[in-house]
Amino acid sequence: MMGHHHHGDSRQSATPFLIGIVITLSFAIVEFTFGWIAGSLALMGDAAHMASDSFALALAGGAAWLAQRPASKIHTFGLGRAEVLAAMINATVLMVIVGALGLAAIQRLLEPRPVEGNIVFIVGSIGLMLNLALALVLMRGERTLNKRGALLHVIGDLLGSVAAISAGLIIVLTGWTPIDPLLTLFICALILVAALRLLRDAGHIVMEGVPRHLDVEEVGQAMATVDGVESVHDLHIWALSSTQTALSAHVLLRDINDWPGVHWALERQLRETFGIEHATLQPERAILGATRIEDLKRNQGNPD
Numbered sequence: 061m062m063g064h065h066h067h068g069d070s071r072q073s074a075t076p077f078l079i080g081i082v083i084t085l086s087f088a089i090v091e092f093t094f095g096w097i098a099g100s101l102a103l104m105g106d107a108a109h110m111a112s113d114s115f116a117l118a119l120a121g122g123a124a125w126l127a128q129r130p131a132s133k134i135h136t137f138g139l140g141r142a143e144v145l146a147a148m149i150n151a152t153v154l155m156v157i158v159g160a161l162g163l164a165a166i167q168r169l170l171e172p173r174p175v176e177g178n179i180v181f182i183v184g185s186i187g188l189m190l191n192l193a194l195a196l197v198l199m200r201g202e203r204t205l206n207k208r209g210a211l212l213h214v215i216g217d218l219l220g221s222v223a224a225i226s227a228g229l230i231i232v233l234t235g236w237t238p239i240d241p242l243l244t245l246f247i248c249a250l251i252l253v254a255a256l257r258l259l260r261d262a263g264h265i266v267m268e269g270v271p272r273h274l275d276v277e278e279v280g281q282a283m284a285t286v287d288g289v290e291s292v293h294d295l296h297i298w299a300l301s302s303t304q305t306a307l308s309a310h311v312l313l314r315d316i317n318d319w320p321g322v323h324w325a326l327e328r329q330l331r332e333t334f335g336i337e338h339a340t341l342q343p344e345r346a347i348l349g350a351t352r353i354e355d356l357k358r359n360q361g362n363p364d
Contacts, residue, residue, distance in 0.1 A: 079197055080194050081121070090183070091110060092108070092111075098183075100228070110217050119146045120209060144262050148263070150213060155259075158255070165242075177230075183224065184222075195215060212251075223243035264299075290314050293309070309341055326339070327341075
């Protein structure tokens with residue numbers, strides 16, 4: 061049988077993203093309209109961010125569907141890294157949005173404009189409730205890097221709503237309009253840090269780095285404790301996706317005939333202790349011990 065087994069249902073994996081697309085796209089139109097009427101950069105910026113989230117969620121949903129596709133002759137490990145690529149694209153889009161909002165906020169500080177605080181407060185409050193609901197939907201189930209990227213967009217929206225509410229309240233109470241772009245800059249900084257971390261983690265997987273929760277030496281030492289194993293070398297560990305880890309290693313055995321039992325024990329240890337489902341293990345006969353070498357030397361000197 062070609063490839064490996066995939067768990068889960070692609071339709072279930074894509075459902076949270078489909079729900080998110082409908083919510084974000086609908087409210088983005090409403091938020092931008094009222095942001096334009098109120099003259100609020102925080103509100104319009106949050107609307108632009110939510111509109112981009114529709115694209116981000118569509119990309120994430122498509123990647124989740126692709127990741128559930130079975131392995132093929134061309135992609136023998138399946139398409140799990142589609143989710144990693146989606147996360148990288150979403151992180152990059154977030155940084156572009158942050159840059160655009162940051163420039164707009166600076167421009168607004170230099171050229172202040174009147175802001176309707178009441179409208180900003182009401183629309184921001186509605187946006188906060190919708191984003192909280194969407195965040196709860198995305199937090200359910202398996203936490204993949206792809207879902208983390210989509211969730212980051214939603215959290216950015218949630219923070220944008222908080223900024224809009226805060227700005228609206230302060231403007232209503234004090235009339236101090238610079239709070240609107242200042243809070244926008246603050247939210248931009250928070251989103252930028254999170255986006256850079258997501259991009260770093262996705263890049264680590266693409267470069268086939270060892271998953272951050274695993275230590276190569278610890279795994280190798282644990283494998284060497286399995287009965288019948290002399291030592292382990294040429295050990296490699298890498299991530300196939302944000303949820304799947306692969307390993308390959310050469311295993312030196314005291315007795316090559318013990319390999320079937322040792323192989324089973326090693327796979328069980330790797331699966332249950334370290335969560336490594338894909339293990340390729342190469343058995344090797346252990347190097348002859350010192351006493352055995354001495355016996356060979358003596359036999360070579362004594363033909364009898």
